[in-house]
Amino acid sequence: MDETWGRRSLRQLKQIANDPLLLIVILVILASLILFILYPLVKVITTSFLPEGKFSFSVFKEVFSSWYLRRAFFNSIMMGTLTALFGVGVGFIFAFTLARTDIPFKKFFHLIAIIPIISPPFIGALSIIMLFGNNGFISDHLLHLQNIKIYGFKGLLFAQIVTFFPVAYITLRGVLDSISPTLEDAALDLGGTRFKVFRRVTLPLAVPGIASAMLILFVETLADFGNPLILAGSQFPILSVQAYLQITGMYDLPKGSALALILLVPSISIFFLQKYLVSKKKYVTITGKPTSSTLKLVSPMVKWILFAVCLFFSLTIILIYASILWGSLVKVWGSNNTLTFYHFKYVFSVGFGAVKDTLIIAGISTPIAGVLGMVIAFLVVRKEFPLKHFMEVSSMLSFAVPGTVIGIGYILAFNSHPLLLTGTLLILLLNFIFRYVPVGIQSGVAILRQVDPSIEEAAIDLGADARSTFRRVTLPLMVPAFFSGLIYSFVRAMTAISAVIFLVSSNWNLMTVQIMSQVESGRLGAAAAFSVILVLIILAAIIIIRSILTLKYGRFGGTTLKF
């Protein structure tokens, strides 16, 4: 087997050698993937297993003998499981209601469900403190409750559901939209009751999507750092936060690495399980013209119940954002409601460095990640070379690895010569580029698989060499994918916290990290003002990128690519 693999690689290598530029690009990408994705992970493993230069389980023994850290592991898994269940439940109700009923304000509900995706993940936690905390608007002012226990299990679960149900909504909306309503019509026509049709037709068809959404939510919750840091409290330890505290609080690198590794194992296994499930059982995508939905599946009563549920969650989200906005504009949250721009002034004077740094870092890393994503997508879909599968898997790996693990890996890997990068701008840029490249790759791959290879062959046939074919034909065709990858990486770069909290320095700081430290020191107003500015920047960026896209590439109405 090895020999034939070797021979094939040799043949492919000979072909690539004809095109030195291609060879160089492939080598540079492979080297960077190894250095900036795999090497940090290897460092996490070696640091936890080789505490004194020798292989031993001592660190893990220590971790598992600690009651507190065992709790953290248990809590994280439980939180992930519950968020997966409830988040997918709410997401499914949203998706089903919007896809299969004719309730009013559908666009509004859709928009509300999208908003949490483009905001920093810890906004939920922040507003929960503002609403239900010790000085909370609802707990203290409306209900006059003292000592409501918002820190810990209940508060965190609520924040996680609000933060992550939109992810489930988007996945399941796609699934439900791809199930032709005529199947339901047919089942109704055959005499099924509405509930039976839902249970025996709609639900089974959606099951692969539901399972996939649950796994995604589990992994994301497990990896989440911002919400638990604010809300978990010391009574309810969470793995990602404990790993962070071991490193930054106790300077215990081996123990922090061991916790990161414990976090990594379930994340990666579930991630690949999800990939496997999705690849194995494709959702029933009925080909042919989308048939107009007749929306007969729900009775009027059920429809209005669903409407009420959606309305409740939408109002909750609105309440969250309203409280952030209100908090940024009043003098002291909970006690002095005088309107003031004090907090914004504070952000623009004291915190302006962080705003500028964030913009610089996101502004540089986003386009690089976008282009890199397109190049890797192109190589993976259109070229044959040895280690191609390795390139595909390792570049997608950062999807699965929790940010905390990556952050720890980076400080372990790049804190000594010749790779002394800690404290620099470069380490932040590299972290962002390699974490957010998978989205660009995914959308690039999806679009390239739709483009008939003979379109590129036609360009070559007309006399174009490899480079001008890529530049003049392939790249323009990938423009829509490039921009959607760009929006995603920009949003993620602006809202990231879990990895970068290890990598910021006094020279280079980020708004998300600033928000965290404002929350920790109790300056909720400043944290809220930072959050408002952050969300506004993201919205502005999305609008700008979108309008560039429609202005310059207006002909990509969507139909042009369906060749």
Add this chain to the structure above:
Amino acid sequence: MSLKLVNISKIFKDPDHANKEVIAVKDVNLEINEGEMVSFLGPSGCGKTTTLRIVSGFENPTTGEVWLGDKMINDLPPNKRDTAMVFQSYAIFPHLSVGQNIAFGLELKGFKADIVKKEVEEIMSIMNLTELYNRSPDQLSGGQQQRVALARSIINKPSVLLFDEPLSNLDAKLRDLMRFEIRRIQQSFGITSIYVTHDQAEAMIVSDRIVVMNEGHIMQVGTPFEIYSHPVNKFVADFIGRVNFINGIVEETNEDASYKVGIGGKSKLITSSISPFSVGDKVLTVIRPESLSVSTGEQDSTAIFHGIVEKAVYLGPTVEYDIKIEGRENISAVTHNPVVEGVFKPGDRVNIDFNPAAAHLLGA
């Protein structure tokens, strides 16, 4: 320019089974003259498209040489070859307008913008595309896309034009029209061309010569008339049109390659262009349905067969019959003048005969 294929073979490695090889093309030798249009005709998987891609440079032959004029072009990459391909899917660049698509090749060669524009306008008027200059490809009909693809190739004045099943995505009516259009343009520019198709009627209409391929091998090369009237083996006879194979035994051989063949107690004098036969050889008489005469009435003792009509399909200008013959395979026959000759019904007894000049012998 003339094109020559010398001993071309292409062997693919099965990606899943390293030791398994798939022979796509085997020992293909062919010379195409300047200005000639040659069709590669065969069932899918016969190697016709692979051969075309070897000429264009998108595949490298495992062995053999490709000669363009007096130059061996094996080592030239496709973008350096003076060949132009019209793709099955047209492969129009979706992000460029019609005019930009057609200008693509000339722009790459570095011509000045005004020259490019003039050339593009000229070719567009020849191809009846003038009004479409600024159209985006998704606003074109199938036939228009076909024309744009052709114009985009021809504008570069290639030495060889390659068509890869160019009409298979069009509806029947448009296909009929475009066959003549392609032939007209190919002839008016006098470009040496290869036309890959699995449709025999298409091959007959557009080609000077047809190359029939099967399982990677060339079966026969000849003009449409030669291929149809004198197929050199069972495959070619069967693939091009409908045919009857009638078993017989050589009874006498003559100097002029004609043979007296005994068929069911009677005999016919039939010529063969294939290998010589000797007395006693088993042979197949190849005869097309339309070359058989079918008559009813008294049993005609001179007719070679007597049979019973099993199926009759009346098509207006012709009638197709399936006729059962005692002790032989059924024979298909076509008559062309139903009003005068009458239409026979299933169960009718008929006499069948043929003019030996229309028949042709193959080894059994």
